[in-house]
Amino acid sequence: MSDISDRKDDHIQLALTSDHQSLPGGSFDRVSFEHRGLPELALSDIDISGDFLGKLTSAPFIIGAMTGGCDNGERINQHLAEAAEQCHIPMALGSQRAALEQGLAQKVRTWAPNATILGNLGATQLRQSGVELAKRAVDSVAANALVIHLNPLQELIQPDGDRDWNDVLEAIQNCANQLPVPIIVKEVGAGIGPITARQLVDAGVQWIELAGRGGTSWASIELARNSSSRARQIAAPFIDWGMDTTELLVSVRSACADVNLIGSGGVRNGVDMAKCIRLGAQMSALAQPFLAPALESSAAVIEKIEILQEQLRWTLFLTASKNLGALRSAAIVQ
Template structure:
């Protein structure tokens, strides 16, 4: 097992621990949708299908990036891929760095030939290895889009993490100019601010996955793995660093009408998905809640995802919305 594989398996283990989540209540809980006690629709008519990257999907929900493979990761991805294929929802892979560096095959396409598959690499790896490396990652899974993750806090806390973030934007711009598929920029739990989103758009990226504060905390996960007392002291005030998902979605939507937006970071049910869409997201992505089911079986993932889509349909019914176009017109209040 390589050291990256070992680290990835540890991440999976620590991400299951509830203490490695943000401590306060979610900002989603403070949002209330306008209830319609006269919905005038039949529940059976409700349609939550959507379009993403020119393909029809059964719900505006992405299985969020978690693992690109490792001993434990391969089994997880197999279960996630089976569910993505069966339910026709997109699957975002976790970082493919180790697989590409070691030449390991990722059998995603054999399992999910028709599902939308999003590849994944870190921003600093893209800068260091260039366009050809990114193309190998795309080709290895026949990806429909390439996700580049931006995780400066995680890199600061992670032993041996990459703390040189110079020249990232210019290298990513080269990538976005030479790839045939879209690039999606994402954080991993601290969020993409308006300032960052504008820089990313300048770098040729028009899809952003917010991955804001509110769900999985990478600072907490890395701190749990770390035994360096000095680093622990330094990192302490940054454990809940970042900007909340709900605030970021509102801010980006207010300031940047043209960016395509994926809401993520702490989305814990289908009602949160509905709130993301009303706030102006095109889709929502959910990672950690699908981890435990993915360690069990594909059936467990299918059930977990189905709960989200069913809850989304309930939100549509109770707001008198027949489809996602109607949902976007629903009023949202703050408690």
């Protein structure tokens, strides 16, 4: 197994524990809907379906990026992909770097021939290898869009991480101009703020996944893998570095009125999803909550999806919102 695969296995094991999750009481808890005691609707009237990249989704959420599906990630991705296909929920792959560098099979389309599948590469790989690598990532899985992740903090904490972030924006711009599918730029838990969002939009990016603080902490995960005392001392103050997801939804939406936003980073249930939509996101995404079910079976992932859908449906009902359009103007209490 390669170093990248070993690292990915460590990530999965560490991400499963609650030690590397933000504590409860995060930014989603600071936003509340006005409870509507008179919904004047039946639960069966509620429609949570939506549209993502021109295709119908049964609900406005994405299975977030976790593994490219090589080695031990294959079982995880098979279960996620089969569930995505059956439930009409889009699925984001984790980084395809190892698969592309090592020429490994990527089987996601055998499990999910019709689902919306998002490819994934790190921004610094794109800077090094250019649009050709991005095209290979898309073609190898017939991706409906390519996700490019920005993870400068994670790279700093990784002992062998990439420390040269020059010219990354230009590499992203080249992808936005030359790829046949849309690109989505995301963080991995520290968030994309209004200045970065503006730079991305000016470079031609139309979709941003915020991946803010409040869920999985990559600083914490990478720190747990780093045994050097000196490195741990340097990294310690950065453990909570980042910007909260709900606050980013408001500030990025006001800085970039037309960009399509995906709210993520600490989304844990259907109520959180509804808050993302209400605060200006087109979609939401959850990664870590799908990890344990994905290790078990596709039935477990399907059950998780159905629970999230029902929580979202209840939230629309209790805010007197018949559909996602109505949810966007549901009353919130400050």
